[in-house]
Amino acid sequence: MSGPPANGSEHPHVSPTTTADFPSARGQDVEALVNDLIGRVADKWTMIVLEVLAEHGELRFTQVARRIPGISQKMLTQTLRQMERDGMIIRTVHAVVPPRVDYRLTDLGESLGAAFCGVWIWAEQNLGRIQSARDDFDQRQASRD
Amino acid sequence: MSGPPANGSEHPHVSPTTTADFPSARGQDVEALVNDLIGRVADKWTMIVLEVLAEHGELRFTQVARRIPGISQKMLTQTLRQMERDGMIIRTVHAVVPPRVDYRLTDLGESLGAAFCGVWIWAEQNLGRIQSARDDFDQRQASRD
């Protein structure tokens, strides 16, 4: 890939220290915002919750929890709240007893899910390669004593 | 819900190396492994380094650092090591003085970069929507006193 599309808003004051080198000097401010957003979205639990909801459409709290082994109740709540705040999911509270709260993706959330689709596929397809690369690295590391 | 690959059990997933498969925690759930991998890859600095190297091809340490304002030397070193361990980048040490170390993506790293490209585009395109969604949420939250 060649980085973000840069949406045409390039800045003239990106001061290249080396001349005639960077064909794509993009606006640093836009990049910073995108990076910040990526930092929020690129959270382990966020992506997993996203995947679960993308797959099942609408789930209540415990159903989401059951689909994500290893997550604590605290982290699930926190992640769901954050995603709700970012406009990725809709939280529906039913006034019944016992309480029932449903979660589902918004259009925005689904579009992110679609964007992440490629990453999931990549992860599945390259799991083995990463593991062996890691083994190789650790092996070389261990044999330097 | 044009969702992600989601359910690992329904996919042409990996594990061609079917050696002795332990019945316990480690090897039984592909989904768990994918989630683990996602957890590693979904790191803020990892993704930014990935993007920088995808854009520039080959850079030395300080050149990468210059491209990522806000990262500390410690985190950059750490991130680069981790990515090298995962087989995403190649680290070339030139035996010269002053020392020169070049970093570039492997094929695996580039393929991940390609997979993430869609996310980057999404982030740029939906920056505004997330911010206003966040403002709305905070507004509603504040008006409950």
Place this chain on the structure above:
DNA sequence: CAGCATCCGAAGCGATACTG
């Protein structure tokens, strides 16, 4: 230049207890 080692405050996170 490209790191590694150390210190230390800040943030993350799980476990537990409690509530409507």
Place this chain on the structure above:
DNA sequence: CAGTATCGCTTCGGATGCTG
């Protein structure tokens, strides 16, 4: 059921100083 509140441990991560 679906949370909130709190405690305490662990990890993160920046700052600083030192090395080949």
